[in-house]
Amino acid sequence: xxxxxxxxxxxxxxxxxxxxxxxxxxxxxxxxxxxxxxxxxxxxxxxxxxxxxxxxxxxxxxxxxxxxxxxxxxxxxxxxxxxxxxxxxxxxxxxxxxxxxxxxxxxxxxxxxxxxxxxxxxxxxxxxxxxxxxxxxxxxxxxxxxxxxxxxxxxxxxxxxxxxxxxxxxxxxxxxxxxxxxxxxxxxxxxxxxxxxxxxxxxxxxxxxxxxxxxxxxxxxxxxxxxxxxxxxxxxxxxxxxxxxxxxxxxxxxxxxxxxxxxxxxxxxxxxxxxxxxxxxxxxxxxxxxxxxxxxxxxxxxxxxxxxxxxxxxxxxxxxxxxxxxxxxxxxxxxxxxxxxxxxxxxxxxxxxxxxxxxxxxxxxxxxxxxxxxxxxxxxxxxxxxxxxxxxxxxxxxxxxxxxxxxxxxxxxxxxxxxxxxxxxxxxxxxxxxxxxxxxxxxxxxxxxxxxxxxxxxxxxxxxxxxxxxxxxx
Amino acid sequence: xxxxxxxxxxxxxxxxxxxxxxxxxxxxxxxxxxxxxxxxxxxxxxxxxxxxxxxxxxxxxxxxxxxxxxxxxxxxxxxxxxxxxxxxxxxxxxxxxxxxxxxxxxxxxxxxxxxxxxxxxxxxxxxxxxxxxxxxxxxxxxxxxxxxxxxxxxxxxxxxxxxxxxxxxxxxxxxxxxxxxxxxxxxxxxxxxxxxxxxxxxxxxxxxxxxxxxxxxxxxxxxxxxxxxxxxxxxxxxxxxxxxxx
Numbered sequence: 001x002x003x004x005x006x007x008x009x010x011x012x013x014x015x016x017x018x019x020x021x022x023x024x025x026x027x028x029x030x031x032x033x034x035x036x037x038x039x040x041x042x043x044x045x046x047x048x049x050x051x052x053x054x055x056x057x058x059x060x061x062x063x064x065x066x067x068x069x070x071x072x073x074x075x076x077x078x079x080x081x082x083x084x085x086x087x088x089x090x091x092x093x094x095x096x097x098x099x100x101x102x103x104x105x106x107x108x109x110x111x112x113x114x115x116x117x118x119x120x121x122x123x124x125x126x127x128x129x130x131x132x133x134x135x136x137x138x139x140x141x142x143x144x145x146x147x148x149x150x151x152x153x154x155x156x157x158x159x160x161x162x163x164x165x166x167x168x169x170x171x172x173x174x175x176x177x178x179x180x181x182x183x184x185x186x187x188x189x190x191x192x193x194x195x196x197x198x199x200x201x202x203x204x205x206x207x208x209x210x211x212x213x214x215x216x217x218x219x220x221x222x223x224x225x226x227x228x229x230x231x232x233x234x235x236x237x238x239x240x241x242x243x244x245x246x247x248x249x250x251x252x253x254x255x256x257x258x259x260x261x262x263x264x265x266x267x268x269x270x271x272x273x274x275x276x277x278x279x280x281x282x283x284x285x286x287x288x289x290x291x292x293x294x295x296x297x298x299x300x301x302x303x304x305x306x307x308x309x310x311x312x313x314x315x316x317x318x319x320x321x322x323x324x325x326x327x328x329x330x331x332x333x334x335x336x337x338x339x340x341x342x343x344x345x346x347x348x349x350x351x352x353x354x355x356x357x358x359x360x361x362x363x364x365x366x367x368x369x370x371x372x373x374x375x376x377x378x379x380x381x382x383x384x385x386x387x388x389x390x391x392x393x394x395x396x397x398x399x400x401x402x403x404x405x406x407x408x409x410x411x412x413x414x415x416x417x418x419x420x421x422x423x424x425x426x427x428x429x430x431x432x433x434x435x436x437x438x439x440x441x442x443x444x445x446x447x448x449x450x451x452x453x454x455x456x457x458x459x460x461x462x463x464x465x466x467x468x469x470x471x472x473x474x
Numbered sequence: 475x476x477x478x479x480x481x482x483x484x485x486x487x488x489x490x491x492x493x494x495x496x497x498x499x500x501x502x503x504x505x506x507x508x509x510x511x512x513x514x515x516x517x518x519x520x521x522x523x524x525x526x527x528x529x530x531x532x533x534x535x536x537x538x539x540x541x542x543x544x545x546x547x548x549x550x551x552x553x554x555x556x557x558x559x560x561x562x563x564x565x566x567x568x569x570x571x572x573x574x575x576x577x578x579x580x581x582x583x584x585x586x587x588x589x590x591x592x593x594x595x596x597x598x599x600x601x602x603x604x605x606x607x608x609x610x611x612x613x614x615x616x617x618x619x620x621x622x623x624x625x626x627x628x629x630x631x632x633x634x635x636x637x638x639x640x641x642x643x644x645x646x647x648x649x650x651x652x653x654x655x656x657x658x659x660x661x662x663x664x665x666x667x668x669x670x671x672x673x674x675x676x677x678x679x680x681x682x683x684x685x686x687x688x689x690x691x692x693x694x695x696x697x698x699x700x701x702x703x704x705x706x707x708x709x710x711x712x713x714x715x716x717x718x719x720x
């Protein structure tokens with residue numbers, strides 16, 4: 001495949017994050033040292049290196065393998081790129097009988113495979129659902145990327161973006177003035193459409209809710225329709241809210257490169273924003289990897305959150321918030337507003353397999369569906385082998401949403417596109433709703449390759465926003 | 475005392491010591507390595523009891539493997555359940571008097587032996603026939619199957635073809651336990667059987683057989699879904715918090 005390898009990070013992108021600018025001279029020694037460090041710091045990596053029996057349960061579960069047919073995209077084969085070096089340097093069997101147990105020295109060829117294939121993993125964790133030992137390739141690819149960054153090899157896409165977050169506060173590099181300008185534009189649009197003055201605040205001190213949303217929501221279609229929807233919900237519920245220009249990004253790309261230090265730094269921008277603005281609650285917008293870091297890691301990385309209102313979980317997902325309002329009858333909704341659509345739902349992998357919503361296991365599956373069914377009359381499920389915890393990745397997650405690897409992204413989307421085609425053909429589905437900024441961006445770009453229109457992909461809160469009867473509850 | 479008996483007795487002590495110490499060292503390493511962030515694969519239980527049930531289903535029914543591939547699941551269950559029955563049947567060689575339930579399980583142990591070998595052959599067949607599985611197979615994977623199949627086949631051969639003096643075998647086993655060595659019958663199938671078991675003990679702590687303790691330590695399976703309620707700060711990560719306020 002021509003477009004299957006990402007551009008290398010430039011020295012300035014590397015150094016800004018505290019990594020060497022280019023491949024260091026004694027890289028093999030440094031890499032093995034870093035591997036040892038990670039093995040001692042992370043039980044998951046330690047156990048996953050030993051526990052695999054090569055049973056093959058994962059081999060046909062990765063969307064990149066299904067799309068490309070490249071055997072190194074089988075999860076176990078991808079892990080083995082790490083495991084072969086682990087065996088050689090950290091196990092007796094690999095030191096004594098390398099050929100027998102598949103151990104290899106860390107040479108240039110192995111490093112090339114690492115760079116290529118650990119950046120062909122979207123860390124979606126589908127393989128780990130099927131593994132008898134729960135071996136999670138995402139953990140292995142995160143560790144591998146961490147090792148590579150520490151010897152001077154990173155990807156331009158992720159590391160340049162992390163630099164923008166440190167400098168400006170979001171992945172897209174939108175400064176405060178641009179955010180305010182965008183939000184004022186939204187206020188005008190919504191007022192023109194509905195005749196109601198809905199506020200879209202930035203940096204408003206003393207607001208109850210701090211909304212943290214992916215920066216794509218300020219910028220791109222269909223994301224921005226979701227942001228419009230959040231504003232309408234807050235407006236009708238009468239809850240004061242604000243975004244922060246200092247922490248204007250929900251996604252934490254540091255997770256993709258497996259760097260705890262970077263993740264900690266990015267997550268703590270949110271803590272600082274909440275303290276500075278005096279917020280009482282933190283709510284996250286629609287974004288998959290963002291919600292994983294928020295739900296699973298934010299408390300550990302940036303807590304304790306004892307300065308917030310203890311009545312609410314920290315953080316909350318916007319869908320938990322909206323669903324709660326719906327159940328309490330706080331929103332006036334007219335689902336016939338979406339009668340022009342037959343909607344299906346794409347479970348975003350990091351929401352489905354790495355987080356939860358609500359207070360029962362599986363709430364992350366039910367709450368989005370319940371919200372959609374409240375505002376849409378015609379809802380259709382895709383093949384159950386491709387939804388919920390078995391959902392297929394969009395093909396662009398984990399730091400792969402870059403045009404350098406367009407061909408891989410198109411192939412990686414294949415299993416989801418097949419499931420979508422099926423419900424389009426058989427049930428007349430016209431739209432697919434998603435709750436992840438990466439899914440939305442990836443599908444917008446990739447769906448035309450499969451003969452679908454790019455506006456077929458919707459934000460869930462766009463559907464909510466369109467169904468809200470503004471002006472009926474003030 | 476024959477040289478053979480001495481060699482096997484010493485080999486057994488050596489192998490068992492290596493097995494116990496090697497495994498203990500490995501398990502300790504898994505236990506002391508921190509798990510810095512919560513990474514359960516969802517939907518995950520909200521309580522520790524729920525986690526116990528989840529792991530129990532995983533260990534007894536191979537729940538995830540069932541979701542993945544029915545053929546692999548059937549062969550894996552045949553092998554592991556067979557092994558369990560065989561193990562129970564073999565307890566009679568190490569206990570005096572023999573426990574009542576071990577007596578009851580004897581006839582099933584034979585079927586367990588057959589199931590075990592059938593399961594192994596099925597798993598081995600996949601390694602050869604299924605291209606994907608062949609690609610990920612190392613020579614050591616074949617050797618491991620060969621070793622286990624040899625143990626199973628030599629064991630069955632003593633039941634169906636060349637009987638061994640099991641009274642003497644039991645005396646030898648009890649002698650090992652009581653440090654009062656008794657002569658080992660010099661029958662080829664028995665010597666192969668016991669020799670392969672000795673190799674298995676030695677290989678165990680250094681091979682993929684570590685999946686047995688590993689399954690209990692996999693954070694994706696054994697963690698409670700409580701990340702919003704509790705901080706889980708690893709000792710090595712805690713100092714970073716001091717820098718954020720500076």
